[in-house]
Amino acid sequence: MNKQTPASPAENEFLAQVRIPVQAVIIGLALVGGVIGMAGGTPQYISATLPVALLILAMAGAAWLLAGWRRDAGAWAVLAGLVVTVLLLRFHLQLGGASVLLAVPATLGLLLLGHRLGTGIAAICSLLVGWLWTTGQLPFLEMALALALVWSLALVYWVIFRSVAQLVEWSLTHYAGAQTALDEARASRGQLHQTLDDLAHANRQLGLMNRRLAAAQMAAEEAHKTKAAFVANVSHEFRTPLNMIIGLSDLLIEAPHVYGSQLPSELLEDLEIVRRNTQHLLAMVNDVLDLSQIEANRLALHRERVGLAEVVERAAEVVRPLLIKKGVELRLDLPPDLPPVYCDGNRVRQVLVNLLSNAARHTEQGWVSVQVSADEQAVTIRVQDTGPGISSEDAAHIFEPFHRGTFGARRNENGSGLGLSISKQFIEMHDGQMWLESQVGQGSAFFFSLPVNALSLPVDGAERWLLEDWRWHERTEPAQLPPQNYRPRVVICDANPDLYDAFRRFNDQTEYVRADTLEEVSGVLAEFPVQTLILNDASPRMLLESISDAHQRWPELPVIGCSLPPRLGHALAAGASGQLLKPITRAELAGVVRQIGPGTVLVVDDDEDTRRLFARMLVAIDEKLRVITAPNGEEGLALMRSEQPELVLLDVMLPDMDGWQVLAAKAQDDGLRPIPVFLLSAQDPGDEPLSSQIIVAAAGERTPFYKLLRCAEVIPLILNQADV
Numbered sequence: 095m096n097k098q099t100p101a102s103p104a105e106n107e108f109l110a111q112v113r114i115p116v117q118a119v120i121i122g123l124a125l126v127g128g129v130i131g132m133a134g135g136t137p138q139y140i141s142a143t144l145p146v147a148l149l150i151l152a153m154a155g156a157a158w159l160l161a162g163w164r165r166d167a168g169a170w171a172v173l174a175g176l177v178v179t180v181l182l183l184r185f186h187l188q189l190g191g192a193s194v195l196l197a198v199p200a201t202l203g204l205l206l207l208g209h210r211l212g213t214g215i216a217a218i219c220s221l222l223v224g225w226l227w228t229t230g231q232l233p234f235l236e237m238a239l240a241l242a243l244v245w246s247l248a249l250v251y252w253v254i255f256r257s258v259a260q261l262v263e264w265s266l267t268h269y270a271g272a273q274t275a276l277d278e279a280r281a282s283r284g285q286l287h288q289t290l291d292d293l294a295h296a297n298r299q300l301g302l303m304n305r306r307l308a309a310a311q312m313a314a315e316e317a318h319k320t321k322a323a324f325v326a327n328v329s330h331e332f333r334t335p336l337n338m339i340i341g342l343s344d345l346l347i348e349a350p351h352v353y354g355s356q357l358p359s360e361l362l363e364d365l366e367i368v369r370r371n372t373q374h375l376l377a378m379v380n381d382v383l384d385l386s387q388i389e390a391n392r393l394a395l396h397r398e399r400v401g402l403a404e405v406v407e408r409a410a411e412v413v414r415p416l417l418i419k420k421g422v423e424l425r426l427d428l429p430p431d432l433p434p435v436y437c438d439g440n441r442v443r444q445v446l447v448n449l450l451s452n453a454a455r456h457t458e459q460g461w462v463s464v465q466v467s468a469d470e471q472a473v474t475i476r477v478q479d480t481g482p483g484i485s486s487e488d489a490a491h492i493f494e495p496f497h498r499g500t501f502g503a504r505r506n507e508n509g510s511g512l513g514l515s516i517s518k519q520f521i522e523m524h525d526g527q528m529w530l531e532s533q534v535g536q537g538s539a540f541f542f543s544l545p546v547n548a549l550s551l552p553v554d555g556a557e558r559w560l561l562e563d564w565r566w567h568e569r570t571e572p573a574q575l576p577p578q579n580y581r582p583r584v585v586i587c588d589a590n591p592d593l594y595d596a597f598r599r600f601n602d603q604t605e606y607v608r609a610d611t612l613e614e615v616s617g618v619l620a621e622f623p624v625q626t627l628i629l630n631d632a633s634p635r636m637l638l639e640s641i642s643d644a645h646q647r648w649p650e651l652p653v654i655g656c657s658l659p660p661r662l663g664h665a666l667a668a669g670a671s672g673q674l675l676k677p678i679t680r681a682e683l684a685g686v687v688r689q690i691g692p693g694t695v696l697v698v699d700d701d702e703d704t705r706r707l708f709a710r711m712l713v714a715i716d717e718k719l720r721v722i723t724a725p726n727g728e729e730g731l732a733l734m735r736s737e738q739p740e741l742v743l744l745d746v747m748l749p750d751m752d753g754w755q756v757l758a759a760k761a762q763d764d765g766l767r768p769i770p771v772f773l774l775s776a777q778d779p780g781d782e783p784l785s786s787q788i789i790v791a792a793a794g795e796r797t798p799f800y801k802l803l804r805c806a807e808v809i810p811l812i813l814n815q816a817d818v
Contacts, residue, residue: 156171173202474541676774
């Protein structure tokens with residue numbers, strides 16, 4: 095077979111342009127069938143045309159379906175339908191000269207399939223006309239006219255196609271040459287104006303960067319709002335059921351007489367286990383919520399000198415009941431001379447509880463031990479068990495998130511596999527290490543070490559002493575430096591402890607001393623020197639007066655002023671007497687009830703179980719109390735007006751109107767305004783990040799200009815940073 099010459103790009107482009115849609119030709123064929131079917135006449139004529147019309151419509155429908163599957167199939171089908179239509183018109187309907195219309199499918203073949211296949215269609219139509227003439231079905235004149243029309247249209251198409259294709263190819267060739275010349279001209283011009291273009295490009299980049307920074311700041315602010323909303327939802331979803339569990343557990347343990355009978359001692363012991371573990375779960379929830387409010391990309395550690403013996407014993411108390419039930423011995427090896435460790439005791443206890451819980455779940459007989467050893471630099475804790483052990487394959491991935499093991503009991507665990515990964519991160523944040531030693535059938539031993547003293551990082555790096563020709567020499571021995579115990583001291587003057595607690599929590603490199611008034615600040619300064627005084631006042635006007643007073647008393651002491659409202663400022667400003675955070679313990683509720691004495695207490699909460707829980711807790715606190723309840727804000731306001739209760743416990747989340755709207759309506763009623771209201775909320779006011787309206791700094795009387803210049807450089811950078 096002879097290989098066909100591949101078409102040029104210009105020819106392919108031209109073919110794509112001149113080809114008509116197959117669907118248009120199919121619609122034309124269907125219209126022909128419709129015209130034939132609707133043509134009037136005698137009944138004999140209609141009986142002859144109607145089958146032809148139906149056949150043409152059927153061929154058009156088949157071609158349409160084939161075109162939907164594949165274009166070429168539809169094209170061949172519609173061309174065949176056109177040929178059949180012409181033959182039906184000529185021989186079935188006896189339309190003289192209709193064979194001339196075979197030029198139509200021949201021409202459409204060129205337009206639908208290209209000049210090669212289209213020429214083949216024209217040849218087929220020519221052979222068909224010749225065969226009809228030779229069989230005597232067509233006169234010579236009609237045959238000649240049909241052939242002349244078919245090939246004349248094919249010739250016209252071929253001439254137009256070739257000339258246009260050559261013209262397109264010539265145009266593309268010269269366009270490419272012109273484009274190359276234009277590119278060379280532009281390159282030459284760019285070389286002449288390189289400096290100017292570089293400056294313009296830099297200016298555009300700066301403008302683009304500013305817009306991107308603005309967009310990033312908006313995205314960060316939106317993410318911050320989303321995070322705050324997420325924290326509020328999580329707080330409510332977790333604390334509300336925990337409030338029920340802890341409240342009912344406390345009530346059953348501390349006041350079983352409310353239910354009219356004494357509970358068995360075994361049940362009370364089990365309830366104590368439920369309460370203790372639920373409180374531990376609550377502590378974990380509070381930790382998660384607290385982490386979400388940290389503005390930096392690291393976990394805030396509340397470090398202080400901690401005795402590890404107490405931490406180990408508290409962690410052991412959590413899992414001891416489980417081990418006792420399984421008949422597994424718990425061994426504690428705590429040396430009496432353990433040094434205090436500078437760490438976050440809650441985080442270390444969380445790590446120990448996780449390790450001990452894992453050991454208790456996997457150990458069916460034998461013992462679980464906690465052994466603590468110490469030297470001058472670090473304290474090492476080993477949690478060992480006599481369980482099934484861990485295979486080497488699992489040990490290689492044991493600290494990875496979501497890894498739960500594939501051997502023995504570990505394969506069927508239902509946990510998330512995050513405990514060991516999070517525990518390892520906690521230890522590493524203390525500059526410690528965690529590792530595992532285990533053999534299958536011989537138990538497991540988890541180790542972690544904590545440095546006794548925190549590492550002291552330099553304020554400025556050593557690179558300020560480096561020169562261009564300076565060469566690095568690796569130390570062969572570690573430096574033996576004494577621990578750095580010096581920390582700068584700052585006094586925080588604030589009647590509310592929120593600011594002091596926040597500073598101590600998020601910065602353990604500075605020693606903070608709290609004072610309620612400036613007179614107490616004087617006592618602190620007389621006792622030991624301080625580097626800075628931080629003043630806080632919710633009123634900006636009073637803050638400026640306090641800063642002026644402090645500056646007059648201690649002219650050389652730097653003073654920083656801020657205006658942070660108290661955590662409960664929103665609730666107090668709305669008219670509430672206080673706020674109780676779910677889960678609410680019996681002791682907290684008793685402290686509120688003591689303020690009013692005997693009387694009527696109104697509980698407004700949309701959850702029926704919560705209303706029942708508070709009613710029983712209140713009666714257990716004082717049997718003389720009269721407790722009434724309301725499921726929504728409207729009924730709560732109505733009961734306030736009719737019953738005039740001595741105390742109202744109001745949930746913030748209500749279906750019709752929330753707690754804040756109830757407080758607003760109460761404040762507008764002179765008869766209800768004196769009634770004390772305590773808000774019940776699963777959202778901790780402490781979850782909201784502290785924010786100040788203003789920041790004021792007062793320096794010494796003779797502050798050098800270079801310090802002012804440095805402040806003007808640094809302070810705007812800090813204030814303009816996005817809150818992410």
